[in-house]
Amino acid sequence: MKVTIREYEEDPLRGDSKGGESSLLKSFNNEYIVAEDDKVTHNLSKGSLPTRSLSKGLCSYWRGVVSTKAVLEASGVGNADATAFSAAMNWALRDGTGMIGGLVFSYCSSRYFDTHVKEFRLFADVINDVALTLDMLAPAAGDYSILVLSLSTICKTMCGMSAGATKGRITQHFARANGNMADLTAKESTQETLVSLLGMLGGIFVARMLEHTPKWVTWFMFWALTAVHVWANYKGVLALKLATLNPERTQVLLKDIIQAIANDYAAEIQLISNGKETKDLFADPISPSLQSAMEHIPNPDQISESFLSSVSTIFYPTLLVSKPLDPRRLDCLDIFKQEKYVLGRGGGRCVYVWLCGGGTKRDEFQAYVHATVVQKLLDQGESWNPDLVRRSLSHVRRLFVESSKVNLMDCLEAKGWDLQSRLYLGFSQARILWSDDAKEE
Numbered sequence: 523m524k525v526t527i528r529e530y531e532e533d534p535l536r537g538d539s540k541g542g543e544s545s546l547l548k549s550f551n552n553e554y555i556v557a558e559d560d561k562v563t564h565n566l567s568k569g570s571l572p573t574r575s576l577s578k579g580l581c582s583y584w585r586g587v588v589s590t591k592a593v594l595e596a597s598g599v600g601n602a603d604a605t606a607f608s609a610a611m612n613w614a615l616r617d618g619t620g621m622i623g624g625l626v627f628s629y630c631s632s633r634y635f636d637t638h639v640k641e642f643r644l645f646a647d648v649i650n651d652v653a654l655t656l657d658m659l660a661p662a663a664g665d666y667s668i669l670v671l672s673l674s675t676i677c678k679t680m681c682g683m684s685a686g687a688t689k690g691r692i693t694q695h696f697a698r699a700n701g702n703m704a705d706l707t708a709k710e711s712t713q714e715t716l717v718s719l720l721g722m723l724g725g726i727f728v729a730r731m732l733e734h735t736p737k738w739v740t741w742f743m744f745w746a747l748t749a750v751h752v753w754a755n756y757k758g759v760l761a762l763k764l765a766t767l768n769p770e771r772t773q774v775l776l777k778d779i780i781q782a783i784a785n786d787y788a789a790e791i792q793l794i795s796n797g798k799e800t801k802d803l804f805a806d807p808i809s810p811s812l813q814s815a816m817e818h819i820p821n822p823d824q825i826s827e828s829f830l831s832s833v834s835t836i837f838y839p840t841l842l843v844s845k846p847l848d849p850r851r852l853d854c855l856d857i858f859k860q861e862k863y864v865l866g867r868g869g870g871r872c873v874y875v876w877l878c879g880g881g882t883k884r885d886e887f888q889a890y891v892h893a894t895v896v897q898k899l900l901d902q903g904e905s906w907n908p909d910l911v912r913r914s915l916s917h918v919r920r921l922f923v924e925s926s927k928v929n930l931m932d933c934l935e936a937k938g939w940d941l942q943s944r945l946y947l948g949f950s951q952a953r954i955l956w957s958d959d960a961k962e963e
Contacts, residue, residue, distance in 0.1 A: 581751035582650070583721025584728050588744055589657035591729070593671065612668055616675045623676030624683055634836055635687040637768045637946040640759050641832055643692065646684035647755040651748050653677035658744060695764055765822040765940040769841065769947055770832035772890065774825055775939075778815040779930070780891075783917045784898045785811060790913060808920055808928050816928055821937045841893050842866075842874045843948035854911045863889035864954055865911060871900045876954040883945060884922060887931060890947045892918045 635642055656674035660667045693710065697703045732740050767775070786809050808816070839845075851866040851874060858864045862881035866874030875893045877886060895914050896906075904910055921930040935941055 577750060577754040580717065580721050580724060581747040581754070583718060584725055585654050585744055585747050585751070586721075587725035587729050588732065588740060589654045592658045592661050612671070615668060616672050619672040620675035620679040624679040627676075627680050628683060631684075632687070633950075635684070636691065636944075637948055638832060638836065639688045639691045639764065639768075640762055641829060641836075642684045643688045643762075644755055644759045644829070646681045646688070648752065649677045649684070650681040651751060653681065654744075655748070658741070691764075692762065695762075695766075760826070763822045763825070765938060766943065767887075767939065767941070767945055767947065768832075769835055769839075769843075769890075770827040771825060772947065773894065774827050775820065775934075776891065776894065778818065779812065779921075780894050780898050782809065782812040782815045783895050783914070784902060785809075786917055787895075787899060787914060788902070813928065816930070816933055819933055819937050822939060839948075840868075840870075840872050840897060841890070841948075842868055842872055843890070843893075844876060844950040844952055845874060847874045847876075854908045857908060857912045857915060861885070861888075861915075863892075865889075865893055865896060867906045871897055873897050873900075875949075876952075877949055879953045879955045881953065883941070884924075884931065886945055886947060886949055887941070888918060888922045890945075891921070891930070 631642075653674045656670050656677065660670045660674070663670045693703065693706055697706045728743070732743065764771070789809075835841075847866055847868075851868065852864055853867060855864060858878075862878045862885035864876050864878065866876070868874050873893045873896050875889050877889060881889075892915060895918055896911065899910060899914060900906065921928065923929060931941055
């Protein structure tokens, strides 16, 4: 009896299997380089992620070789007047400045790492480009070279902190299908080692090639590699389709649903102004337009949020989630007696959102959706008042009835959205608590 062992790979998108004899290169790639869930992710992005990862890795290494030469020149290598003590002081000053900068950056930005994973992953690579550029400029700075190199060290510290903080979330996303976190982490390290090895071999060639060339050739090559690096990073992050919800992703995902609720509210106000009953308008659990929006909820692969808009929410948020506020802005507390959250009046189109003690994940999501609906109504010309908050709450509440067939959270999970682990909507651990028929911070 002849027994033949064939390797089959299941296509996670179609559910079929493809069999074939494994080549030596393919076997090496599967066993040592690419983890199982990496194959899934790469299939989703048509194989672009590994190519871009290789491109940006090589560009970083080769530019590092070029910038290191400039750093050594700025530090006094080759200068007969330079001493070992001055070089040691320069390195100590640079490292100390980087540590202080890292502490300040961590204090200001750590709360955003979970909610803005893709943005900080891209930021890490861009700020690293800034650091390498400062290294290249250091020799021309003369007596101020130590200042330039210190700024470069701060940028590199920010890069390392941002990349390290977001790496875990991205790895978790890749491994969530089969839970092979250890396999994925090990093979990711192997990929980095392989890229570093190729970069080192190429870096030797680059260093020798640029040793006796004019300065403009060095700068041209540096900027060309930087352009490729930025492009590869931007495309790579753009191809990353996270299944968790953050503020910007939620806004894009629920855009049609929020608009449908706003239209239902406008229809209700129109009927009331005409002196008609509104019970016929809401005879069904939800309106036909809202039902249509619920049926056409996109899956994670169909969502592409704007980086510019997402970054603007960090510096200029309009949904003030768990932000300090004046208690006098909580002028609709009676409306939320049966809820585990409250909304507060902000300036312009801003809306404060706070969770109450004992609030669940469902309450967190409902609070965010309700605040988004209120903000949409304010954008359409409505003014903040208790009636607007109360009527919008009745519309939003229909989407979160647990026994309902149109439960919003169930619909999102059916589309592949991850609502089980955590909602990254910006809520802190602080809560609003009941006290003397009021709610206080």
